[in-house]
Amino acid sequence: MDRKGNLAMNRRFFLRGVGGLTLAAPFLSSLNEAKGQTMAAPKRLVIFYTHNGCLTDKWFPKVENGPLTAADLTGTLAPLAPYASKLLLPRGFRSMNAYAQGQTIDPHDQACGSKLTCAPIGTDSNRYATAESLDHTVAKQINPNKNTPLVLSVGAASTRVKEVISFSGPNIAFPANVNPQTVFNALTLGSGATPTPTTPGPTMPAAVDYHVKRGQSTIDLVRGDLTRLQKLKMSSTDKGYLQNWLDLLRDTEVGVGGMTGGGGTGMTAMPAACTSDTATALGITAAALTAASPTGKITGGTTSFGAPPPPGNNEGDNNLATSFTKGGDMMMNLLALNMICDANRVFVFLYPGYVVYNWDGMAFTHDHHGLSHRTGDNSVGGACGVTGVLDQINQIDQWLAGKFAKLVGLLDGIQEGGGTLLDNTATMWLSELSDGAAHNINNLPILIAGGAGGYLKQGAAVNVESTKDISNGNSTSSCQNGGQIGNTGSTGGNVPINKLYVTLMNAVGCTDNGAKVTKFGVMDGTNATAGISNPGEVTTLTAGG
Amino acid sequence: MNSWRLVFAATVLTGCSASIDAPSGSGAAAGTGKQGSGATGSGATGSGATGSGATGSGATGSGATGSGATGSGATGSGGTSSTAGTGTSATCTPGVPTTSQIPRLTNAEYDRTIRDLLGVTALTAAAGSTPSNLLATDQAGGLTDVGWAAYKTVGEDIAEQVMADATLKTKFITCDPAVGTCLHDTAVSFGRKAFRRPLTTDEVAAFDAVIAAGPDITPTGAPAEVAEALLYNFLVSPSFLQREELQDSSDGAGHFSLSSYEVASRLSYTLWGSTPDDALNQAADSQQLGTPDQILIQAQRMVADPRARDMTQAFHRYYMLMGLNTRWDNTNKDPNLYPAFKPSLVPAMQQETEMFFDDIVFAKKGTFNDLLTSTTAFVSAATAPLYGLDPSKFGAGLTETTLDANHPGFLTRLGFLNAYSGYSGTSPILRGAFITKQVLGIGIGNPPPGAEQTPLPAASDTLDTNRKRFAQLTSGSDCVGCHSVFINPPGFALEAFNTVGSWQTMESDTKAPIDTSANIALDETGTNTVPVSGPAELMAAIAMAPGAKAQYASKWVSFAYEREGDPGDACTVQQLATKMTTGGYTVLNLMTDLTQTLSFRVRAAAQ
Incomplete structure (x- = not known):
């Protein structure tokens, strides 16, 4: 649909309209069966990422190893209780490049840059990761057409390493898209000036006809341009970029062919449920997209401390609040729609951390990062600087847990094959840090929902470290009532996170030339040059282990 | 690497661990002190002999572009080195760093290009949003499905808006699309501007094919619809979306010459962050951009244009580490201790600093020295009390005034002093580290592990x-x-x-x-x-301090050339820093001299 409220006649949505298929919410019992054929549901990976750690001793359930039930989820994770039987709580992983152990540059930059890459970060001012990140590695293997992963966020668009965890190659940041409208438009062919009917009807074929032909004429033109460039002497990097673009044209074209030829190729055939009706059922309407997609600048929320911004008083802060609430929720819907349309199988969705929470009942005066330090600002250690800081962090933690639960619930509510989207996906909540004041990345809080088609153990907590009695950390040990900030971190939980990533890669169908994947990243210890010394997946995380 | 401009992380610098008396070998500012004075006559020192060619600043050195030495594979350096700093060592190796031949427009460049090409700054189809708000977030890697779809959607929106507005339409088409060869002529004339070079014969034929297909690719085939489809196709063309440098001819010294069109594009995107204007296009068409002198004439004209202020503002944000989610943005103070501070003043503080730089550079035609010593300030009734001024003398907006001698330069304005400070007290460490690293x-x-966790001793x-x-x-x-x-x-x-x-x-x-x-x-x-x-x-x-000048020059080079601390630019930095020691050398002089280097006029061979 376009910004004028019309449903766009686009390749993917319109395609189904032509077929006369009427889809009613709730969704079809099987997305794939609706195509008149049975095929295995795709496996997918979702990484839900939050910043600044959490109050670990409120976040971690008491159970450390063994069955995980709703009754165990009473703290921060309470919103996840309804899904306990589909949760896997891996305990004891440490991500790479802890400050002063790997590099000594900046704890946040290292945590973000190394999080999904298991590689050091660059020492120039960008501080980007020096290797490709997990989402790209996986996407190259399992995505239709080898598409890049869909990386989404809220708030202002940012290319700083503090807000970037996805890297398409060494030192090449792959920043998140933050505008829901932009993400939605990628599923359409665009509408432009064309007045298009909002419901299937007799006028559609003609509209389709010219739209398809216009698309093809553009493809011809752009391909001619790119092909001419490809013949010139150029660096292999530049040539690779030209090829990327050509591949995108081919994908579009295959889709077009599918429309006119009936069925297209197996690779890009759109599942039957990929319709504008489905979008509507998910809450993705023109009006909702507009409401969720701020058109003006987005600030960090710092200019309206102390009180919710009066409407219209500070556009940037209002836009931030809109983006974090309506925008984030819409991103989840779009993520589900991308799954339904099988436009992507690898997703990263992150909530940035350098913002002042001033919505949903929270009216804080310090940004999340400052709160996580307990000082209220960038300074580390010393006196507890904010009254009620633990309560405020706890509110943010619970809000984020609620958002993760919302995503999990959304995916679990959409049938696919014999299960749900969630069942065929590994949806992982990954945290930048364990505790925000300690900046530690051992003993990371990680929660995985869905078993990736039965690969992962469900309804269980698994301590992957041989030592027992893993710590829940000491986040609330200081600043209950002012005083000095003590050690809020924890010890133990040092199994390299690479092994979790390898497990996930195997779970979603990646291979190492046909064999099981055993290694990911360039380092799994504190020494960046030592390579991977502890390969292999963690069998106790798998359904059979 | 076209997205780094948006990055505001602190520069990483090496050196100075526990042993501070280490020899100055590690580069950075050390060397400039020695040569700053004497070396003025660029070629004087041994190394400089080649250096003069590299930067050839001003008309003087230009002729010397002295071939040979420069070719010495200086390009090899490639990626970003960990040595950071200003890169001005006593000796420098001139070089022409390898650059992409097809960098995509950044989102900021896209917005300005659309503004200057078609007059569109807000999309009516998207509630007045800037065009780039609907583009994918800047990223330097290959184009993505989201990015490509966004270009198409925004291109359609722009094309529709332009054709629906009688004024905007003239920027694209000035004849009746129904009459004669109007559409073909438009493809040729608008294509010249959109592609920043004349279309090739093949390209003209390709756009003619779009025109011929008009009835098939538009709802009714009406000529105006075809014109819109034509414009749309320009806006999604790689030659519009990429700043291409394709001329394949050697300069005889190991590099590739740029065409006059490519030089024009470099000029406009370096100084304006936007597309060439008519005068620049004319100069390119008549081959008037081949020599440093010819380039300088254009550069001097261009920095007098308001468009140069955009880029200068962006540069000083980069220099000062300003931006969203930086210290500038996250400033907050204890309201009990500092009731005069209001978080709502934070944007005005940043704005004041930006107005200060703009005023010194453009209105006052100031030097680097002026940036540090001018007592000009921009004050409102709300910020006046913090400066110890009478608020009744000021209005709601920031107005120019002169402070006392205790307030020289940008580092004594409210913006920096507040941002690099604590919640309840000053931080000499934050202020001092910024000055040491970023300015000097x-x-x-x-800091060593744990340093930041060490509490400040109580009073x-x-x-x-x-x-x-x-x-x-x-x-x-x-x-x-x-x-x-x-x-x-x-x-x-x-x-x-x-x-x-x-x-x-x-x-x-x-x-x-x-x-x-x-x-x-x-x-x-x-x-x-x-x-x-x-x-x-x-x-x-x-x-x-020579180091401060070298740092300022280095930051400008990094910003303007879109590559940070490249060793191949070390001689350029050195020579600009030297020029800054001469009296009356303005920031505008420095900006125009950025267009005078060899690496500005040629590109390195593809690898």
């Missing part, structure tokens, strides 16, 4: 000033090396300003007098120091 270009390392009878408490805090053997020589002294001199930027002579709590005297290390040796009594002398010392 001295490569100090990162006491013996520790009755902030200065004494910070000196005590940083007195440990792991800290004192960097802190006592480099970081703390400039911070201590700025203790004359409290955490909200107001002048103070005694501590507000203990009433102890504040000591603002300090010995400022001007380069990495730590031995070249100058005593100052307070902010005014500190700023004068910085203004004179």
Whole structure:
């Protein structure tokens, strides 16, 4: 649909309209069966990422190893209780490049840059990761057409390493898209000036006809341009970029062919449920997209401390609040729609951390990062600087847990094959840090929902470290009532996170030339040059282990 | 690498661990002190002989572009080196760093290009949003499905908007699309502007094919619809979306010459962040961009155009590490201790600093020295109390005024003083580290593990000033090396300003007098120091420091050439820094000299 409220006649949505298929919410019992054929549901990976750690001793359930039930989820994770039987709580992983152990540059930059890459970060001012990140590695293997992963966020668009965890190659940041409208438009062919009917009807074929032909004429033109460039002497990097673009044209074209030829190729055939009706059922309407997609600048929320911004008083802060609430929720819907349309199988969705929470009942005066330090600002250690800081962090933690639960619930509510989207996906909540004041990345809080088609153990907590009695950390040990900030971190939980990533890669169908994947990243210890010394997946995380 | 401009992370600098008396070999600012003075005659030193060719600044050196030496594979350096810093060592190797031949427009460039090409700044189809708000986030890698779809959607929106507006339409088409060869002529004439070069015969044929297909690719085939489809196709063409440098002819010295069109594009995107204007296109068409002198004429014209102010503002944001989610943005103060501070003033503080840079550079045609010493300020009724001024003398907006001699330059404006300070007290460390690293270009390392967790000692009878408490805090053997020589002294001199930027002579709590005297290390040796009594002398010392000039030049080179600290640019930085030591060398001079280097006129061979 376009910004004028019309449903766009686009390749993917319109395609189904032509077929006369009427889809009613709730969704079809099987997305794939609706195509008149049975095929295995795709496996997918979702990484839900939050910043600044959490109050670990409120976040971690008491159970450390063994069955995980709703009754165990009473703290921060309470919103996840309804899904306990589909949760896997891996305990004891440490991500790479802890400050002063790997590099000594900046704890946040290292945590973000190394999080999904298991590689050091660059020492120039960008501080980007020096290797490709997990989402790209996986996407190259399992995505239709080898598409890049869909990386989404809220708030202002940012290319700083503090807000970037996805890297398409060494030192090449792959920043998140933050505008829901932009993400939605990628599923359409665009509408432009064309007045298009909002419901299937007799006028559609003609509209389709010219739209398809216009698309093809553009493809011809752009391909001619790119092909001419490809013949010139150029660096292999530049040539690779030209090829990327050509591949995108081919994908579009295959889709077009599918429309006119009936069925297209197996690779890009759109599942039957990929319709504008489905979008509507998910809450993705023109009006909702507009409401969720701020058109003006987005600030960090710092200019309206102390009180919710009066409407219209500070556009940037209002836009931030809109983006974090309506925008984030819409991103989840779009993520589900991308799954339904099988436009992507690898997703990263992150909530940035350098913002002042001033919505949903929270009216804080310090940004999340400052709160996580307990000082209220960038300074580390010393006196507890904010009254009620633990309560405020706890509110943010619970809000984020609620958002993760919302995503999990959304995916679990959409049938696919014999299960749900969630069942065929590994949806992982990954945290930048364990505790925000300690900046530690051992003993990371990680929660995985869905078993990736039965690969992962469900309804269980698994301590992957041989030592027992893993710590829940000491986040609330200081600043209950002012005083000095003590050690809020924890010890133990040092199994390299690479092994979790390898497990996930195997779970979603990646291979190492046909064999099981055993290694990911360039380092799994504190020494960046030592390579991977502890390969292999963690069998106790798998359904059979 | 076309997205780094948006990045505001602090520069990482090496060196200065516990041993501060290390030899200056590590590069950075050290060398400039030695050669700054004598080397003025560029070619004087041995190394310079080749250097002159590389930068050939001004008309003088140009002829010498002296071939040979430059070709020496300096391009090999490639990626970003870890040596960072200013890269001005005593000797430099001139080079032409390898650059992409097809960088996509950044989103900011896209917006400005659409503005200058078609007059569109807000999309009516998207509630007045800027075009780039609907584009994918900037990223330097290959185009993605989201990015490609976004170009198409936004292209359609723009094409529709232009054709629906009689005024905007003339920017694209000036004839009746139904008559004669109007559409073909439009493809040729608009294509020249959109592609920043004349279309090739093949390209004209390709657009003619789009026109011929008009009835099939539009709802009714009406000529106006075909015109819109034509415009749309230009807006999604790689030659529009990429700043292509394709000329494949050797300069005879190991590099590839740029075509006059490619030089025009470099000029406009370097100085304006946008597409060439008619005058620049004309100069390119008539081959008037081949020599440094010809380029200089255009550059001097261009910096007088308001469009240059956009880029200069963006540069100073980069230089000052301003931006969203930086210290500038996250400033907050204890309302009980500092009732005059309001978080709502934070944007005005940043704005004041930006207006200051703009005023010195453009209105006052100032020098680097002026940036550090001018007492010009922009004050509103709300910020006046923080400067100790009478608010009744000011209005709601920021208006120009002159402060007293205690307020020289951008480092004594509210913006910096507040941003680089704590919640309830000043931080000489934050202020001092910024000045040391970012302004003086001295490569100090990162704090040792645990340093930041060390609490500041409480005030006491013996520790009755902030200065004494910070000196005590940083007195440990792991800290004192960097802190006592480099970081703390400039911070201590700025203790004359409290955490909200107001002048103070005694501590507000203990009433102890504040000591603002300090010995400022001007380069990495730590031995070249100058005593100052307070902010005014500190700023004068910085203004004179060769390292500060080299750092400012280095930042400009990094920003304008879109590559950070590239060793291939070291000679350029060195020569600009040298020029800055001559009287009357304005920031505008520096900006235009950025277009005078060899690496601006040629590109390295693809690898």
